[in-house]
Amino acid sequence: MSRIVEIRMPRFPECWESCGSCRAEEVYVQSVLIRAGENIGFDETVIVLETxxxxxxxxxxxxxxxxxxxxxxxxxxxxxxxxxxIDAG
Incomplete structure (x- = not known):
């Protein structure tokens, strides 16, 4: 049985709000480590961000x-x- 779920960008780390210096610049996707059709595991890195x-x-x-x-x-x-x-079914 198919169960489609979404991976969304999580809430930014607390340090970005408290000190502000980490979030002073735009955040972009440095690397995409997944492709359509691939299987991934729980807690596997899907993207790398660069600030x-x-x-x-x-x-x-x-x-x-x-x-x-x-x-x-x-x-x-x-x-x-x-x-x-992701098809998590």
Whole structure:
């Protein structure tokens, strides 16, 4: 049975709100590590973000088959933005 779920950009880390210096620049997708049709595991890194000061790995909250990737390398990204859809069924 198919169960389609979404991977979305999580809430930005607390340090971005408290000190502000990490989030002073735009956040973009440095690397996309998944492709449609591939199987991924829970907590597997799906994208790497770049802020100009730090690089952050964003993991999947689901295991399953990647149905579609909705972002590309170089894209600007913000909290809540759709990264990928996964068939977790």
């Amino acid at each position: 100009g000061k730090v690089a952050l790995d964003i993991p999947s909250l689901y295991a399953g088959r990647v149905v579609e990737v909705h972002i590309d390398e170089g894209d600007l990204i913000d909290e809540g933005q759709l990264i990928a859809t």
